[in-house]
Amino acid sequence: MKDKLQAILDEATQNIQDSDALDKLNDVRVSFLGKKGKLTSVLKGMKDVAAEDRPKVGQMVNETREKIEQYLEETKVRLERAIREHQMKEEVIDVTLPAKRARVGHRHPNTIALEEVERIFIGMGYEVVEGPEVEYDLYNFEKLNIPANHPAKDEQDTFYINKDIVLRTQTSPVQARVMEEGKLPIRMIAPGRVFRSDEVDATHSPSFHQIEGLVIDRNITFADLKGTLEEFAKELFGEETRTKFRPHHFPFTEPSAEVDVTCFKCGGSGCRFCKGTGWIEILGCGMVHPHVLEMCGIDPEEYTGFAFGVGLERIALLKYEIDDMRLLYENDDRFLKQF
Ligand SMILES: [Zn+2]
16 A cells, blocks of 8 residues: 555656646646545545554555645746746836837817817807708708798709708708707707818818807897807907907898907907908807797797807817818828827
């Protein structure tokens, strides 16, 4: 029995020495000490050993088990240390190498301008509302008092999907949609992309952005409109900015006006930037046409309101003194990096 145990111990020792990985070491453990292992089967054979020899044999088996376990443990620690050392060598960092430059993007000038406009109007209690870019002719034109024979509907200006569906030419259809919901009062701005069948040049693009505003409540007057837009201009271009309202015509407002602000470069004395006039045109506005209110289910005898629309690109171009709108869309890194 003693020889048998010694043979098992020798074999186990040899196998452990041959193990060069942790999983192989574990295989050795299982094959000697496991349920069906070689040492375990010796214990199972104890019933054939004479009763008086059993304690001694049992002790010998236990000693053998302890030796194997101890050797397994030592080898395991040694292997783990070797693996760790190997990893450290692999992962060594050369601190003399130049660092990789992290290229972090940033906001597009259009986005910066949009967030600025949103900040101003949210501060005045307005809600920001979005709507579909592919829109029904009904909302894009009819409900905004633009009848079928209106020149704006000419195919030269509008991208038609079919005779009833267009790529919206303005963000005003969002206003019609909100008015139809009938939750009054309304105080909202609708920013978004719009589409016109224009040739690309320094001031035109077939796709650009508008921000439209709408207020509907009892007793809203042109004075509210003027006050709101004056405040907007001051917030956007500076406290000393003055505004000028010129009569204009839009089908969906009556009366309508275009708004100029004093040139923020020269303060109104005239310069190259404002073409010597001292004024810069920034937006169109007016009192919502009673017919538009009616078509959207609002009683024009009880409610009045005003609306305005401003080109987002126009604001970005003015604010950052960019002289060509195409720069905003060409994604030239050298241009965009400047903002
Ligand atoms: Zn000027």
